[in-house]
Amino acid sequence: MTIPALRRYARSLTRDAEAADDLVQDTLVRALRSEHLFHGGEIRSWLYTILTNLNRNRLRSLARRPTLTVLGDDDAPDMAGPEAGSRDIERALASLVEDQRAALLLVVLEGLTYREVAEVQGVPIGTVMSRLARARAQIRSFLDGERPALRRIK
Amino acid sequence: MSERPLSVTEDELHAYVDGELPADRRSAVEAWLASHQDDATRVAAWRAQAEAIHARYDAIASEPIPARLDLDRLTRQRRSWKTVATAAAVAAFVAGGAAGWFLRGATGVGPNGFEIFTTDAIDAHKLYAVEVRHPVEVPGSEADHLVQWLSKRVGYELRAPDLKRLGLKLVGGRLLPGPTGAAAFFMYENASGERFTIYSARSNAPDTAMRYNVSGKCSAFYWVDGDVAYVVSGQAERDELSKVATAAYEQFDPRTSRKGSSS
Numbered sequence: 001m002t003i004p005a006l007r008r009y010a011r012s013l014t015r016d017a018e019a020a021d022d023l024v025q026d027t028l029v030r031a032l033r034s035e036h037l038f039h040g041g042e043i044r045s046w047l048y049t050i051l052t053n054l055n056r057n058r059l060r061s062l063a064r065r066p067t068l069t070v071l072g073d074d075d076a077p078d079m080a081g082p083e084a085g086s087r088d089i090e091r092a093l094a095s096l097v098e099d100q101r102a103a104l105l106l107v108v109l110e111g112l113t114y115r116e117v118a119e120v121q122g123v124p125i126g127t128v129m130s131r132l133a134r135a136r137a138q139i140r141s142f143l144d145g146e147r148p149a150l151r152r153i154k
Numbered sequence: 155m156s157e158r159p160l161s162v163t164e165d166e167l168h169a170y171v172d173g174e175l176p177a178d179r180r181s182a183v184e185a186w187l188a189s190h191q192d193d194a195t196r197v198a199a200w201r202a203q204a205e206a207i208h209a210r211y212d213a214i215a216s217e218p219i220p221a222r223l224d225l226d227r228l229t230r231q232r233r234s235w236k237t238v239a240t241a242a243a244v245a246a247f248v249a250g251g252a253a254g255w256f257l258r259g260a261t262g263v264g265p266n267g268f269e270i271f272t273t274d275a276i277d278a279h280k281l282y283a284v285e286v287r288h289p290v291e292v293p294g295s296e297a298d299h300l301v302q303w304l305s306k307r308v309g310y311e312l313r314a315p316d317l318k319r320l321g322l323k324l325v326g327g328r329l330l331p332g333p334t335g336a337a338a339f340f341m342y343e344n345a346s347g348e349r350f351t352i353y354s355a356r357s358n359a360p361d362t363a364m365r366y367n368v369s370g371k372c373s374a375f376y377w378v379d380g381d382v383a384y385v386v387s388g389q390a391e392r393d394e395l396s397k398v399a400t401a402a403y404e405q406f407d408p409r410t411s412r413k414g415s416s417s
Binding site: 003004005007008011012021024025028032086088089090092093105107108109113114129132133136139140143 | 164165168169172174196199200203204206207208209210211212214215216217219220222223225
């Protein structure tokens with residue numbers, strides 16, 4: 001079940017099917033080339049760790065070409081979920097800082113424990129908790145209509 | 155004494171929603187929510203967010219996996235025992251134990267297809283011989299079914315050699331992807347738990363006499379007979395392994411197996 005779950009996680013992080021599968025592919029290649037041997041349950045966290053880090057690098061390199069994006073302009077028709085609600089949650093997620101978005105998605109979508117997320121993100125559990133809290137508060141206020149009209153992607 | 159719930163932290167509210175709250179705090183949090191409308195609304199909003207996120211993204215996990223994410227394809231470039239072990243672990247996890255083994259020797263890749271064939275067999279031996287709970291797919295107690303099934307999948311008539319004479323009991327077998335299609339894999343065990351495996355698949359390599367190959371602690375005897383190749387692997391000394399391989403060879407050999415068949 002990992003590859004489907006990794007694809008889901010990657011898509012929720014990137015909102016871009018092509019970029020998401022690129023991430024999954026890079027994750028698998030990296031995992032297969034790793035010099036480590038893995039035992040049992042660690043594999044899942046380990047794959048999520050690789051993917052999360054690769055995405056952070058990807059965003060960093062995108063940031064070298066700054067663009068001003070108007071949220072809402074990228075509402076191309078959504079094949080997977082035509083309902084407005086599904087686009088709302090997408091945009092709400094897009095309004096989050098990367099580490100908060102990853103923490104929230106790992107817990108909520110991928111069902112990782114706080115401890116596992118702490119491992120994936122390389123931070124203490126307390127930091128995971130505060131990322132989660134901020135993410136949830138931000139999404140709530142975004143969905144309540146307090147959305148900023150413009151947002152600079154850094 | 156009043157039954158006022160003790161104060162509940164925001165972390166506990168998150169833990170409650172995410173199923174991480176210690177059981178002994180559950181009733182305290184529930185009592186708190188019953189009397190604190192703001193927090194109850196927040197918790198409801200967080201749950202709604204989670205539902206929306208699942209509703210938006212879960213479908214992606216049921217899409218067919220694109221070809222470029224095929225582990226088999228991804229592992230083809232680089233083959234080492236570590237890669238194989240990691241890939242197998244990833245694959246086993248990915249498949250949820252259904253297939254377990256996604257690797258395939260790359261047909262025609264590299265100078266010597268037969269080397270790859272034996273490498274596959276030894277890798278399979280290393281991977282499964284240490285398995286305690288799931289060394290095989292079909293247990294030795296269902297030997298007839300096992301042989302019938304594997305024969306059908308590999309496309310030629312197999313037998314599970316009878317190695318009782320050497321103190322070896324058939325643990326069972328499994329189907330593996332081989333260099334040229336399906337491969338059959340039998341596992342045997344002696345009284346002290348030492349395991350030997352026999353790997354067999356179709357091969358386009360020319361017939362060979364029995365050869366010997368060592369890879370780490372594992373060694374293998376292999377040969378090609380007609381269009382079928384066999385690899386007998388184990389962690390034993392050469393002499394001991396040779397006895398197992400010879401016994402298997404005699405029973406696989408179409409000229410001798412007819413009389414002494416005991417599958």
